[in-house]
Amino acid sequence: DSGVTQTPKHLITATGQRVTLRCSPRSGDLSVYWYQQSLDQGLQFLIQYYNGEERAKGNILERFSAQQFPDLHSELNLSSLELGDSALYFCASSAGVMVYNEQFFGPGTRLTVL
Amino acid sequence: KNEVEQSPQNLTAQEGEFITINCSYSVGISALHWLQQHPGGGIVSLFMLSSGKKKHGRLIATINIQEKHSSLHITASHPRDSAVYICAVYNNNDMRFGAGTRLTVKP
Numbered sequence: 001d002s003g004v005t006q007t008p009k010h011l012i013t014a015t016g017q018r019v020t021l022r023c024s025p026r027s028g029d030l031s032v033y034w035y036q037q038s039l040d041q042g043l044q045f046l047i048q049y050y051n052g053e054e055r056a057k058g059n060i061l062e063r064f065s066a067q068q069f070p071d072l073h074s075e076l077n078l079s080s081l082e083l084g085d086s087a088l089y090f091c092a093s094s095a096g097v098m099v100y101n102e103q104f105f106g107p108g109t110r111l112t113v114l
Numbered sequence: 115k116n117e118v119e120q121s122p123q124n125l126t127a128q129e130g131e132f133i134t135i136n137c138s139y140s141v142g143i144s145a146l147h148w149l150q151q152h153p154g155g156g157i158v159s160l161f162m163l164s165s166g167k168k169k170h171g172r173l174i175a176t177i178n179i180q181e182k183h184s185s186l187h188i189t190a191s192h193p194r195d196s197a198v199y200i201c202a203v204y205n206n207n208d209m210r211f212g213a214g215t216r217l218t219v220k221p
Contacts, residue, residue, distance in 0.1 A: 042200075042211055042212075043202075045211075048207070056208070092157075098144075099207050100144050100204040105157040107155070108156070
């Protein structure tokens, strides 16, 4: 158990809908990262927050947004969902601000868009 | 051409064999990360490297910055090592992932 929690584990929704994925980092970690893993694209970095501020941005679509709250949990919002958004979404956390600090991954949320 | 290339894509070994998985990259990096993804989907961080060599149990990771190449070795492989191994490279705040190497270790 990495200490990183993600909810929900599974999510099934329809095209055009909006969903929110939630992540709680390990106790004491200030950075939260979001990743998308799809069958055709592999693992992709979406975005990093450090202590409430956006720190680094990867291949995150404009339809997606994230935030980190004062209690350090983070939410990833996915809107106007398309079939291609079906994927595993991972959250990870680390103590430091740089992306190459050791990261601890949550169990993931499997999103299915029908 | 992908910025991060892993080889082989798939690897099947007999229990006890010595395993090598390779990762080559084409960009300058700050660090390289080896990840293990279990069949159930969970991801575990194995090593973070910026130079030299690291060892943890039966796993050894090396990196050659000049040659832009890293290897992950597993000694005395075991069926529980069966997983996808993913290489990630970091350059400042950017990260790129390899497609992964699927390892199956047969008893």
